[in-house]
Amino acid sequence: MGDTAMVVSPHPLASEVGLDILKKGGNAVDAAVAVQFALAVVYPRAGNIGGGGFMVIRFEDGSTDAIDYREKAPLAAERDMYLDSAGDVISGLSTLGHLAVGVPGTVDGLIRAHKKHGKLDFASLIEPAIQLADKGYQLTITEAERISRFQQGFQDANTVKNVFMRDTFLEGHLLVQKDLAHTLQLIRDNGREGFYAGETADKIVAEMQRGKGLIALEDLAQYEAQWRRPIKGSYKNFNIISMPPSSSGGVALLQMLEMIEPYPIAEWGPRDLRTVHLLTEAERRAYADRAEHMGDTDFYDVPLDRLLDSAYLDSRMLDFSMDSATVSEAIVAGDFKLLKESFETTHTSIVDAEGNAVSLTTTLNSNFGSKVMVGDAGFFLNNEMDDFSAKPGVPNQFGLVGTEANAIQPGKRMLSSMTPTIVEKDGALFLVLGAPGGSTIITAVFQVFLNVAEFGMDLSEAVDAGRFHHQWLPDVIAVEKGTFSPELIEQMEALGHEFREVDRMAVIKAIHVKEDGTLHGVGDRRNPDDDAKGY
Ligand code: DON
Numbered sequence: 001m002g003d004t005a006m007v008v009s010p011h012p013l014a015s016e017v018g019l020d021i022l023k024k025g026g027n028a029v030d031a032a033v034a035v036q037f038a039l040a041v042v043y044p045r046a047g048n049i050g051g052g053g054f055m056v057i058r059f060e061d062g063s064t065d066a067i068d069y070r071e072k073a074p075l076a077a078e079r080d081m082y083l084d085s086a087g088d089v090i091s092g093l094s095t096l097g098h099l100a101v102g103v104p105g106t107v108d109g110l111i112r113a114h115k116k117h118g119k120l121d122f123a124s125l126i127e128p129a130i131q132l133a134d135k136g137y138q139l140t141i142t143e144a145e146r147i148s149r150f151q152q153g154f155q156d157a158n159t160v161k162n163v164f165m166r167d168t169f170l171e172g173h174l175l176v177q178k179d180l181a182h183t184l185q186l187i188r189d190n191g192r193e194g195f196y197a198g199e200t201a202d203k204i205v206a207e208m209q210r211g212k213g214l215i216a217l218e219d220l221a222q223y224e225a226q227w228r229r230p231i232k233g234s235y236k237n238f239n240i241i242s243m244p245p246s247s248s249g250g251v252a253l254l255q256m257l258e259m260i261e262p263y264p265i266a267e268w269g270p271r272d273l274r275t276v277h278l279l280t281e282a283e284r285r286a287y288a289d290r291a292e293h294m295g296d297t298d299f300y301d302v303p304l305d306r307l308l309d310s311a312y313l314d315s316r317m318l319d320f321s322m323d324s325a326t327v328s329e330a331i332v333a334g335d336f337k338l339l340k341e342s343f344e345t346t347h348t349s350i351v352d353a354e355g356n357a358v359s360l361t362t363t364l365n366s367n368f369g370s371k372v373m374v375g376d377a378g379f380f381l382n383n384e385m386d387d388f389s390a391k392p393g394v395p396n397q398f399g400l401v402g403t404e405a406n407a408i409q410p411g412k413r414m415l416s417s418m419t420p421t422i423v424e425k426d427g428a429l430f431l432v433l434g435a436p437g438g439s440t441i442i443t444a445v446f447q448v449f450l451n452v453a454e455f456g457m458d459l460s461e462a463v464d465a466g467r468f469h470h471q472w473l474p475d476v477i478a479v480e481k482g483t484f485s486p487e488l489i490e491q492m493e494a495l496g497h498e499f500r501e502v503d504r505m506a507v508i509k510a511i512h513v514k515e516d517g518t519l520h521g522v523g524d525r526r527n528p529d530d531d532a533k534g535y
Helices: 010-025 028-042 106-117 122-135 140-149 153-155 177-190 198-210 217-223 249-260 273-293 310-316 440-453 458-466 487-494
Strands: 006-009 054-056 064-069 226-228 231-235 238-242 345-351 357-362 421-425 428-434 477-480 499-502 507-513 519-522 529-535
Touching: 006 028, 006 507, 006 519, 010 028, 010 064, 010 122, 010 345, 010 529, 028 054, 028 106, 028 122, 028 177, 028 310, 028 345, 028 357, 054 106, 054 238, 054 421, 106 345, 122 177, 122 226, 140 153, 177 198, 198 217, 231 249, 238 249, 238 440, 249 273, 249 310, 249 421, 249 440, 273 440, 273 487, 345 428, 357 421, 357 428, 357 440, 421 440, 440 458, 458 507, 458 519, 487 499, 519 529
Parallel strands: 477 499
Antiparallel strands: 006 345, 006 529, 054 064, 054 357, 064 226, 231 238, 238 421, 345 357, 421 428, 428 507, 507 519
């Protein structure tokens, strides 16, 4: 709890960095930049400078902004680059190793965000990360376990040995990252050029050449993060401010909310058959639209107005019946492979002393991305290329399918599900939230918002509550163990729904501004390192 300002991030050391910046008079954007650089050091499985992300900002006067620093396909990328001569997807090519890497956007995004909205000196924001890399920090048990678990991937994907490659990592191990400290210093001293040109760029390109990857100097020189107009919509007396393409998150969230708005779910309750069935059916429809219509708006004419049109969304629910599940047309069954692995993106929610809010999600995609670390530069590269649709109808690692809208093109951004979101209630700041969790991010944000807004849950309860997820294909509800009673599952099955139990899905980090102005920050029990710090 805090009276003044709050940071929620996936790691205590990063939250501490953010809190310090806020106490020094930095605003929410300053803190977000500092936290993201710190996460690149202390949360290497997802925090990054070799990946990309999105930041949504709401200033205390109600104005908003958003920046898209999602990765791009390299200029040498080709539509069918992951297919064999028979036209089938080659397993693993878009997820492991050099060909999986998209052109990183994080450094340009953070620098632009700071230039436009920051208050403190850039060097002071990146310095804590440099110190953490240079002096080292002690691994938490979760991280030690994670780094140990991915040793094989590191061995398979790397051309140069690095500090992450050794037999055992234990809790308390001091992880010193001198190469990363040096790269961060280059960024501190040279800004964007410290990453996209000169020594770092040369190292990235050399790494690509050793591993037959595609990124060239020109890709790096040309990379630019984009300012976007946030996606906005309303649900009853709430305004939702979220991320437009190249994420699908904001659009899908607004679609689902609009589809369910006419129904009295508060009266029904969160675990009532009618509520669960209705939310599932709204999710199914939004993800079907995602698969068909959504991609990078710089390359594809996404029918945004149409997708968010009330009449259209009403019509989407015309075939909704309280008595039976709709059948998702079976194109190709996806699967939930990664749901068995774990979700590693990072989300950070921040409110500063003036009431400005930032919701920021950033990722390498899988744990440690492509597992490739840039030789002698100390940072992992993403495997975001897997978020493209490698072939129409063939599911990616999240079981998501896509079509032309999200086909690979040189310089195009791959479609994301990241949903950094800010909510107003009666015009005032109410919630800041987001999550890692691949395709399950959007439904998690949807359900946590409803838990607070409709079901009157306290934010911790809302985040802790079990979640369920339907993404059109595969035509199955993924549900966290213990979420539904056996009776509810039986009733849902009688309507024609199928279930698959999973351990956990998206991992929410959120801040609730209570009526008396108190800030309630909440990390998620699903990640033991999640940490809220406020004052
Ligand atoms: O942008 C996306 O939707 C994914 N690359 C996010 C990846 C993610 O959340 C990883 N965690 N499961």
